[in-house]
Amino acid sequence: MDDAATPADAPGQPGLSPAWTSSAKDAVGGSLGAPRLWFTIGHGIVNEVYYPRIDIPQIRDLGFIIADGKGFWSEVKRVADYNMRFLAPGVPAYEITHRHDHYSFRLRVSPDPRREVLAIEFHLDAAEEFRAYVLLAPHLGATGHGNRAAVETHAGRRVLVAAQGPFALALAVVDQAQRDALGAASAGYVGDSDGWHDFQRNGALTWAYDRAGPGNVALIGELPRAGALGLGFGSSATSAATLAVASLLQPVENILRQQIAEWEGWHALRSERYAPPIDLPAPVAEEFLVSTAVLRTHLDKTYPGAMVASLSIPWGDTGDERGGYHLVWPRDLVSCAGALLAFGAEAETRDTLRYLIATQHADGHWNQNQWLGGKAFWTGQQLDETAFPVLLAATLAERSALGGIRVEQMMHRALGFIAATGPVTGQERWEENSGISPYTLAVLIAALVEGSAFLPEKPRAWALDLADFWNSSIEAWCSVRGTDLAARLGVNGYYVRIAPPDVLQRGAAAMDGPIPIRNHSEQADVPAKELVAVDFLQLVRFGLRQPDDPLILDSITVADSLLRMETPYGPVWKRYTADGYGEHDDGAPYDGTGRGRPWPLLAGERGHYEVAAGRDPLPFLLAMCGMASPLGLLPEQVWDGPEIPARDLKFGRPTGSARPLAWAHAEFAKLVISRQLGAPCDRPGAVWRRYQGQRPRARRSFWSPHAPIGDMPQGTSLVVMLPKPARVRWRSGDGPETEATTEDTGLGLHAAGLETTELPAGSAIDFAWRWCDNPDAAQDGGRVIVGGTATGG
Template sequence: MSGGPASQPAYEGPPARPAPGTPGVDPTWSSSDKDFVTSSLGPARVWATIGHGVVNEVYWPSTGTPQLRDLSFYLVGDSSQGGPQGWVDLKRQRQYTLDTPAPALPLLTVQHSGELDGVPYALELELLPDPLRDTLLIRYDLTGPYRLAVIAAPHLGGTGRDNRAWTERGQTLLAQHGSHALCLAADARLRRASAGVVGVSDGWQDLAQHGRLTWDYTEAGPGNVALSTELTEAKGVLALAFAESPTGAQTLARSSLAAGMDVLRERFLQDWQAWADDLSVTSDEPEFARLAHISAAVLRMHEDRTYPGGLVASLSVPWGNSTDSLGGYHLVWPRDAVLSAFAQITCGELEDARRVLDRLIATQEWDGHWAQNEYPSGEPYWNGLQLDQTALPVLLAAKLQELGQPEPCGLQGSMRRALAFLARTGPTSEQDRWEENPGVNPFTVAVSIAALIAGSPWLSGDERGYALALAADWNERLEHWCYVEGTPLAEQHGVDGYYIRLAPPQEDGVRQGEVLLRNRWGQTIEAAALVSLDFTYLARLGLRDVHDPRIQNTLTVVDQVLRRTTPSGEWLYYRYNSDGYGEQEDGSPYDENGVGRLWPLLTGERGQLAQLAGEDVTPFLRTMLNCASPGGLLPEQVWDGKAIPERGLYPGKATGSATPLSWSHAEFLKLLVASQTGAPPERLQSVTEYLSTHPAARAWHWRNETPVNELDPGHSLRIEAEQPFTLRYVWDGQAERHEVAARSGVFGIWSVSFSASELSGKQRLSFTRCFGDDWQDREHTVTLHTPEQKAVTRI
């Protein structure tokens, strides 16, 4: 049985009956509007998600690889017992409730109820991932004159294409694609087991055409296939198992059934209860406490078993019901993983956070940065450079050190490489935290400054001094890059100025004032008119006081431009104005262009500023709570328009983007804990102490993307590049030219320095550079201010 149908041993019974229709309709994943996720804490490697009351994706052997589109349940009227004619598709009826033994114990029971032609039904489903085997067990209990039918849609190997499906002796359902196989078996006899081609000969087509299951095709594919069967008993257990071969999958399924639900349920609950006993997060508000425990469990369930610390962003494929792409959110983003690890720290789950750091050390790129995202194994998926994803691991390491955790092997070398990358390439980033635009972003610069300070103890003397000097420079110049004044938007909202989302990078000192809106059909917007909540980390990390007029001015603007009220609450925000990452106006799926929707995690970020200002954060927590699914899952985005029931879109509830999102759950946890401790979890003692005592920046660092156009008095000037160069310069437009070769410094940075005393008394420095034999055509000028003057021009 190691192969597909062609290699199966012969047995007595009906001859093979291939299903017609290969390869079938184009496959898609299921909706990413999930209700619940579950996984065991044993050695088994199965993660299941539940949406619309049915199993709608199963991941194996890693959180990075979905293997099943859905496992759906249907009720067929049993006329022999007085049942109605026809059938019920439970995931379309959506009349169900969810229940667990406790918020942090993800043993789910789904109760479906309703009626067909006045004849009531009730179906109870209990979902139990076997802690020891790669099997999902499903206990079913049907009440009413109906028979239970099941349809499974394999997407083995992460795709719905080229799958093969077959039945064995009419009692076992099997599928295979390469080295991935599944088996669906039961503890009772099956009736009408069939393998079909989706859209032509699958079980749903059979029900639609005949009102019951009639087909008994023995094999289907390769293509987009499905398996269907009807259960002979009203009560029993199903086993869905995964292995490298059909034989292995069948062995696991039968072994789990033999072990029994009661024994495995006890082991499952014991493991989760032992983990939950360490949770330290609570609340006087029962609903908040419940969501906090659910959130902590969700973060734990998003960690890979084979690659501990591989905490994926979401067990979902955004707008999955419109694509077969494997590029979902079941990937590890260093940013999401670290921000989730900080939430784990707040819950007392320090070992969980340490595993995240251990894996980061293992997956760091040779030059010090981390990939944009990667599979749990560490294999990169996208390769964009995002500076915050290099800075955040440093903050996590520093936080764990402050908490007295043992230092991982190789940590100092890893941190040095990360800090060297930050120092060489910052403060600009190829992509911002929304993975869309290059430039200087307040969030990215904030975490980079904090990382340079918090990580400096891992550096040598010269390196440490340079890192701290660079942090002081960026901190002092941040407003020159990212704060604007006197704009139409400022006048409209009655403020002097505000922080913008990002300052575009400069090319040879020439400002690029337009920002491309990546998901808006090629539209652009003036950088000075683009705002976001990215600035909140300036206060969250302690770089700016929350009462700083610049922070308060920006809050005034974003609360009016980005904030919206929905039935879930009045504190929901867009990522930025004119965002395009979301459904179309009519609610149809995002297709590389769209309209941005509201993000609950930003409610948490806004709530952190309210907490720092001494305000009550209950409205922010409650808004996030109200956005949750019936099972307590927090989404990436919620709908901001009128209800579109036929698309499952309701104001203040999850869109098709991604549910759950680990980052959303992390922000809820951190805001809840911050409301009790008085400080954001990401804030570090070392950063706070340094900022309270350090002197002003002594030097400003001229770089091509962030040149110094005007220099305040008392500062020295360092003209820097990542490769050797010769500098030719003149003072105050004089005829005499000077040349000097750049010197190699720490982190591979080459520079020419002018001390404050050399600059004193001069008005202007003009220069050009030669790299190799190539003299640049452009001349750069730095205006040198006297003590009576002040630099006011911003990038």
């Protein structure tokens, strides 16, 4: 675009500080075919549109003003009186009807299945003097800074365009006869010379600026009473305009029919591959269809198989940051891919596995989260995110659905990393604290068992022995007994949210240690024994513990007392005590601190426990349905305080957190299928066959510099695991000193097995070692007590 200053340049550069829209989405969508375009709808208008990847939003919103030219004007999203429906069940194509005393304004919205264009058919029903105006706020390159906007002519047609860097958009307008129909138009700076402020000050569109930028810019254009909009994207304004105009040279009905036919075909093919759920109440059946479509929509096309956490920006209207939810989390990704696989989308799941293998680090781990291309964003170490891809590959293999993907190397690397760094994780699944989490530990044990089948014989045996030891140690490391909280609630003990790393050496005494809570408005360090979560339910879901295990039942009592909230729709749970991730008490958005609110997906996790216990999870499915948006989008969190109408916060209804949360839709869909199967659909098969919910008796106990246990069960062999070959010298009490040479485990570690199985309880085992490549330098060793308090003796 021409930078030369002319009288047609808009004043007010650079405009107000930009912000995104609210995360309160009505709907999300995309096509199944090649076009790399995704869209969201909120407050009855189009919000962020993503192109050419699902992690790059290119506009803030596309809305409308209705005016009579005599001073009356109305912005349809602020009237907030509209209804919305799917044009076909489970298909991301929508009809929205806005109502006002002076008008009715209907929209039909769908992506073009063949072009990177969003098509919007519109029809204004009002007195003759009324006109509609389209408002467009570009945020090209995922920011409102530095955009340029203009009213230009391309191939003889007037269009609204914007560009920044390698991205451009064009908005074309036609009437019902497919003729160029853009009326009066203007470009301006937000907060000064944009079209909305023209109406606010003058009651009409009076400005006609040809261009604005660089800055936070907006476009406005007069529309005919009926017609269509094409919002196209490309690498230049010309290419975007070509696509937009070409898309509109057909009835929008054609676009809608093709979109519906392709999605209905996908649903039909999916249903052929698995038995569709039966005996579902209508709300659950409808939500299941929505969830399948939401999950499929979240798949990227440049990087097939990759999925971001949400097509929304939590509390997005408070700033211009793109938001971490436009990243790939391996944990969320595997959960979503597992749901796709459970309802028959095998090809999509294989794409996810290929993507994960391609982004695995050489040492075996995955990033905490990353951009779609694999570049790390945050750099925490979360061991469950190294374990989950192993489980996905094993599940595909168990279904004979790998499709020729070789997973042995990936499995070997991942299990080596788990053995070399676990059981202590740098961060648990809520991404805040280091230690030993029952949830993470359950996933690690499952990965060791499932992945071992793909290893050679020696590393397979070591992986299974390590899994057995960790499984036998869960209660010693992750639970407490006899606390004040236990006494108050009338239970013997309970699982904690996360144990400090030194629980390996100090046992129960470590549970007095502090866990820092940094996201809460009242930041504090809380003793581990006072932190409770629902994460222990994963032990039952994955077949490591029985549903009626006394400690599981006691932990449910504690969690329900502290975390459960009853809504008009059913129960829902908070993540953990002292959580701060959520709005402040006055409803102000989360800003690094706040107060944690309940998560609907945790109702789904509780439903999976009910399935494992042989009970019907239907109440939990219905609760999740009730907490969804009118068109079925499941939020990350729901409000649990007094209603605050000014902030649109209603009890039991979505907060300003992510909506939709893909993970929540995956949990819902899996629970529907688990209900039909009578068992958790993602329970790892080999894990269940090995443990059947029973605590194993380990034959080996493992000490390593990264996981230095302080004691071990009597009757086990102590294994000293080291990063390279060594000679380990050890003795017990006054007994003779003995030397053991390590052997290569095949997992990247070297292990020396000490003959300790006959030692009586209370025996102290002291050891040290010398590296084989430097025998003159003695290394500090350790001491392990047989049958000490950490293991429960």
